[in-house]
Amino acid sequence: MTADIGFIGAGKMAEALIGGLLAKNVFPKEGIVASAPSEATRERVSGTYGIRVYGTAAEAAADSRIVVLAVKPKHVQGVFAEGLDLSGKLLVSIVAGLTVDKLKSYVPDAKIVRVMPNHCCMVLEGAMGYCCDQSVTESDKAEVEGILSAVGLAAEVGEDYMDAITGIAGSSPAFMYMIIDAMADAGVLNGLSRKDSIELAAQSMLGAAKMVLETGKHPDVLRDEVCSPGGTTIVGVRAAEDMGLRSAVIAAIDSTIEKSRRMSGN
Ligand SMILES: NC(=O)c1ccc[n+]([C@@H]2O[C@H](COP(=O)([O-])OP(=O)(O)OC[C@H]3O[C@@H](n4cnc5c(N)ncnc54)[C@H](OP(=O)(O)O)[C@@H]3O)[C@@H](O)[C@H]2O)c1
Missing domain, CATH: 1.10.3730.10 (ProC C-terminal domain-like)
Known part of the structure; x- marks a missing residue:
């Protein structure tokens, strides 16, 4: 069965979110997948959380209803070069500085949510701002709120305010x-x-x-x-x-x- 949520990247921030989603029972472990190129990361994440892991972003995206982009900015281009099919899917990006327009240029048919979190998500006390593109529905937003509130407090703002979120959170x-x-x-x-x-x-x-x-x-x-x-x-x-x-x-x-x-x- 397709997972509820798939993480592209399984580093510090993805782990914080996965840990929070499981601790708060937002999704069961069968509902969460992640991808990372290195075997060591995949072993650590599957061993710690009991979730399915993949070697490529494309596999994780294909197996997920909601996709979270959690790689370093320098790896973003490589991820989309894999040719992800995100048509109609919700893409939640936590990549610092990556705009909604830029994400749309990679995946025009995805519904985009851009999040600016802080590292206190790792102890489930994060402070975050997020903005959405026009195709994101109210029920999508409710789902995003449920996901982000597993690791802290999130406020929706216009994209023009994401720089202010960087300072305050x-x-x-x-x-x-x-x-x-x-x-x-x-x-x-x-x-x-x-x-x-x-x-x-x-x-x-x-x-x-x-x-x-x-x-x-x-x-x-x-x-x-x-x-x-x-x-x-x-x-x-x-x-x-x-x-x-x-x-x-x-x-x-x-x-x-x-x-x-x-x-x-x-
Ligand atoms: N850390 C923070 O406090 C913080 C705060 C706000 C925003 N952010 C944003 O969060 C994002 C993630 O940060 P992080 O600190 O979690 O980074 P990280 O610990 O370095 O994790 C990045 C992950 O991306 C994986 N990756 C690299 N290339 C990939 C590919 N082609 N396909 C799939 N996965 C790939 C890496 O895999 P391997 O392990 O196999 O190398 C690693 O698991 C960044 O964009 C950053 O701007 C971070």
């Missing part, structure tokens, strides 16, 4: 790691162990993120709730403002978006 974990590391330095400076400092800083970031997502409150409201009058936290807030924390974060993300725009010619 694709690259932003780097800035979060820098903040966690800086917080840990402050802990060590005040006598805590490096291990405790990193773990407590990371957990504080995770907890704060959950408070924003689960309470639906604006971050400013939550910050006010933590600042008692004349207390310790408001002193730290003033120091952070004095040192330009907000401006530094805005500049980091804005410059990433600007670089992405230059690279994509927008």
